[in-house]
Amino acid sequence: MLRRLATLLLGLLIVGAAAPAQRLAALPARAESVKFAVIGDTGTGDRSQYEVGQQMAAVRGRFPFDTVIMLGDNMYGRQQPQDFVDKFERPYAALLKAGVTFYASLGNHDNQSNRFYKGFNMGGERYFTFAKQNVRFFVLDSNQMDPRQRAWLEQALNQSQDDWKVCYFHHPLYSNGGRHGSDVALRVLLEPLFTKYGVNVVFAGHDHTYERFAPQKGITYFVEGSSGELRRGDVRPSGATAAYFDQDQAFMLVEVSGDEFAFEAVARTGAVVDSGVIRRNPKT
Amino acid sequence: MHRHHAAAAHTPMHPHTHPHTHPHAFARHHGRRSAAGGLLARLSDRFLLLPLGAAIALVWANTAAESYFRFAQPLAFPVNEIGMALFFGLITQEIVEAVMPGGALHSWRRWGLALVGAAGGLAGAAAIFLAFVGYSYETVLMPGWPIACVIDIAAAYYALKTVLPRSGALPFALLLGISTNVVMIVIVAPRFPVLAVHAGGAALILVALGLAGLMRTLRVRVFWPYLLICGTVSWLAFYREGLHPAFALVPIVPFLRHEPRRLDLFADPPDDDATHHFEHEWNTLVQVILFFFGLVNAGVMLSGYDTGTWAVMLAALVGRPLGILTAVGAAVVLGLHLPKRIGWRELVVISLASSTGFAFGLFVATGILSIGPARAQLTIGVLATAVGWLLALGAARALRVGRFAR
Numbered sequence: 001m002l003r004r005l006a007t008l009l010l011g012l013l014i015v016g017a018a019a020p021a022q023r024l025a026a027l028p029a030r031a032e033s034v035k036f037a038v039i040g041d042t043g044t045g046d047r048s049q050y051e052v053g054q055q056m057a058a059v060r061g062r063f064p065f066d067t068v069i070m071l072g073d074n075m076y077g078r079q080q081p082q083d084f085v086d087k088f089e090r091p092y093a094a095l096l097k098a099g100v101t102f103y104a105s106l107g108n109h110d111n112q113s114n115r116f117y118k119g120f121n122m123g124g125e126r127y128f129t130f131a132k133q134n135v136r137f138f139v140l141d142s143n144q145m146d147p148r149q150r151a152w153l154e155q156a157l158n159q160s161q162d163d164w165k166v167c168y169f170h171h172p173l174y175s176n177g178g179r180h181g182s183d184v185a186l187r188v189l190l191e192p193l194f195t196k197y198g199v200n201v202v203f204a205g206h207d208h209t210y211e212r213f214a215p216q217k218g219i220t221y222f223v224e225g226s227s228g229e230l231r232r233g234d235v236r237p238s239g240a241t242a243a244y245f246d247q248d249q250a251f252m253l254v255e256v257s258g259d260e261f262a263f264e265a266v267a268r269t270g271a272v273v274d275s276g277v278i279r280r281n282p283k284t
Numbered sequence: 285m286h287r288h289h290a291a292a293a294h295t296p297m298h299p300h301t302h303p304h305t306h307p308h309a310f311a312r313h314h315g316r317r318s319a320a321g322g323l324l325a326r327l328s329d330r331f332l333l334l335p336l337g338a339a340i341a342l343v344w345a346n347t348a349a350e351s352y353f354r355f356a357q358p359l360a361f362p363v364n365e366i367g368m369a370l371f372f373g374l375i376t377q378e379i380v381e382a383v384m385p386g387g388a389l390h391s392w393r394r395w396g397l398a399l400v401g402a403a404g405g406l407a408g409a410a411a412i413f414l415a416f417v418g419y420s421y422e423t424v425l426m427p428g429w430p431i432a433c434v435i436d437i438a439a440a441y442y443a444l445k446t447v448l449p450r451s452g453a454l455p456f457a458l459l460l461g462i463s464t465n466v467v468m469i470v471i472v473a474p475r476f477p478v479l480a481v482h483a484g485g486a487a488l489i490l491v492a493l494g495l496a497g498l499m500r501t502l503r504v505r506v507f508w509p510y511l512l513i514c515g516t517v518s519w520l521a522f523y524r525e526g527l528h529p530a531f532a533l534v535p536i537v538p539f540l541r542h543e544p545r546r547l548d549l550f551a552d553p554p555d556d557d558a559t560h561h562f563e564h565e566w567n568t569l570v571q572v573i574l575f576f577f578g579l580v581n582a583g584v585m586l587s588g589y590d591t592g593t594w595a596v597m598l599a600a601l602v603g604r605p606l607g608i609l610t611a612v613g614a615a616v617v618l619g620l621h622l623p624k625r626i627g628w629r630e631l632v633v634i635s636l637a638s639s640t641g642f643a644f645g646l647f648v649a650t651g652i653l654s655i656g657p658a659r660a661q662l663t664i665g666v667l668a669t670a671v672g673w674l675l676a677l678g679a680a681r682a683l684r685v686g687r688f689a690r
Binding site (some may be wrong): 076077078079106108109110112113143144145146147149171179180181182183184186187188189194226 | 316342345349350353357421423424425584585587588590591653654655656657658659660
């Protein structure tokens with residue numbers, strides 16, 4: 001009981017401390033910056049997913065992102081053609097109509113053949129990479145980290161000369177979600193590559209909450225698995241937790257400009273529940 | 285290797301202790317130093333080193349996960365693909381001797397109903413697994429269906445030895461387990477998650493087989509040349525071809541000189557020829573390998589349980605017994621006969637005793653899936669099928685069969 005009360009208090013303090021900073025440090029929305037949104041565990045087809053989609057479209061008025069990265073579990077339940085309409089095309093219709101491009105990764109609920117669905121822009125691959133200006137994204141299939149995928153990742157990271165290296169996949173290497181938590185086996189396999197090749201930021205979903213970690217070995221880890229599903233009150237924050245939000249659905253906005261990586265976590269209601277800026281050492 | 289020590293350890297196929305190497309006798313003869321040896325003999329005699337390794341791994345992974353995985357991941361390949369080659373070599377050796385003319389399982393009449401039961405068990409487990417995973421829309425787990433289908437022969441043996449000693453249950457269950465696992469090995473062998481397949485593997489396999497045939501023609505009775513020359517070439521061939529190198533000794537072992545196991549499939553054969561001497565020599569090593577196999581592969585974070593966990597449990601604990609009973613029932617209706625002193629109540633106990641997938645399940649899980657949450661949740665299911673042993677005991681008690689009969 002005491003532990004739960006302490007947890008609640010800590011959570012309130014973290015969110016409370018973070019909230020004023022949001023208002024002060026809103027995303028600058030510079031003209032030439034890379035702007036993208038982050039959603040995870042979306043594909044329920046429920047009202048809450050639609051409301052998140054509407055909020056994203058509304059936010060785009062002040063923050064014109066052109067890319068959305070999807071952290072897996074893009075489709076729950078049946079995955080017939082009509083489900084792609086109900087669980088993806090309609091919830092994000094306004095964004096799709098505006099020309100926003102979605103890049104998906106596969107979660108445990110996604111049919112592996114969904115990588116061929118055009119709306120997910122995966123090029124038929126389980127793992128792939130793409131770049132936006134000075135930001136390179138590495139998209140992985142964390143369901144199974146087979147030797148070929150790991151070798152591909154190492155080669156792709158090694159070849160990348162981009163300023164920012166962002167990895168995203170479904171299962172979190174760090175999470176304080178009560179249902180799943182950190183996947184330590186994957187962490188031991190992947191983190192050495194991330195640190196060796198200078199990955200800056202990692203996004204994952206799976207736990208249906210939002211959580212940000214204090215940099216671990218120089219890398220900032222986010223969990224954003226509450227853009228459709230939600231497991232209310234599931235986060236058990238640890239000393240490594242920098243911020244979390246588990247009371248409502250949420251999504252993230254990110255702006256990368258030069259050596260700054262600014263982010264906001266936005267609740268379904270539009271409230272900013274976390275924000276900050278990650279700075280990288282400028283290239284010499 | 286000390287002769288007595290070596291002979292006291294056993295593979296799951298023949299867990300009886302040789303009279304000369306009973307752990308107590310060993311302890312008496314060797315004083316204080318024998319305590320550890322006696323314990324090792326007891327553990328290996330009862331095929332408990334693997335569960336011991338698995339238990340340590342489970343505790344370690346759930347209390348200090350990062351240090352566990354840093355320890356286990358680099359060891360996975362040498363243990364699973366090199367060390368386990370010896371285990372599968374020994375298994376092959378025992379099967380070959382059991383089914384050769386004069387062997388305990390040579391009669392095909394004994395195989396008929398067991399094969400039918402194995403087919404039914406396979407179909408039942410696979411169907412339940414795929415149905416459950418499909419119903420849950422987690423198709424990413426579907427490639428894991430063989431994990432739910434394999435049988436831990438040692439677990440079945442000990443369960444039945446406990447409740448149905450001195451009946452036809454043991455050979456029937458073992459035939460059922462052997463035939464099931466042989467089918468699964470054939471299915472699993474080509475699914476080795478390799479980085480790349482290299483040319484020349486097939487030619488190397490032919491070279492290995494040719495060398496083994498030549499040695500047999502030259503009446504080479506010592507095992508070492510087969511292991512070191514043919515086994516190494518075969519291992520490289522399997523690896524290059526993208527097959528599981530753990531099975532590299534399977535095609536080599538039949539070339540060895542064999543002696544049929546006439547009396548008891550599980551009796552430790554006399555250590556009186558090169559082949560059996562090899563078996564004694566390597567038994568202890570294999571037991572140690574099995575300990576490390578459990579230690580390296582069974583460490584999963586229990587928070588990773590999910591759909592796959594339930595799918596494996598349902599498939600193994602419900603699907604397989606139902607499949608076995610249904611298939612055997614149909615075969616009996618069509619004219620096949622149940623083994624002597626085996627009725628339907630005993631068959632229920634046999635089918636439940638065959639529901640544990642433990643050691644073979646772990647191997648198949650690591651063999652067809654790479655590190656990740658999918659494998660972790662299926663592995664938890666495999667470990668949980670250990671309760672099949674208790675189910676068999678409970679069923680025997682409830683149905684009043686074997687030692688519970690009045």
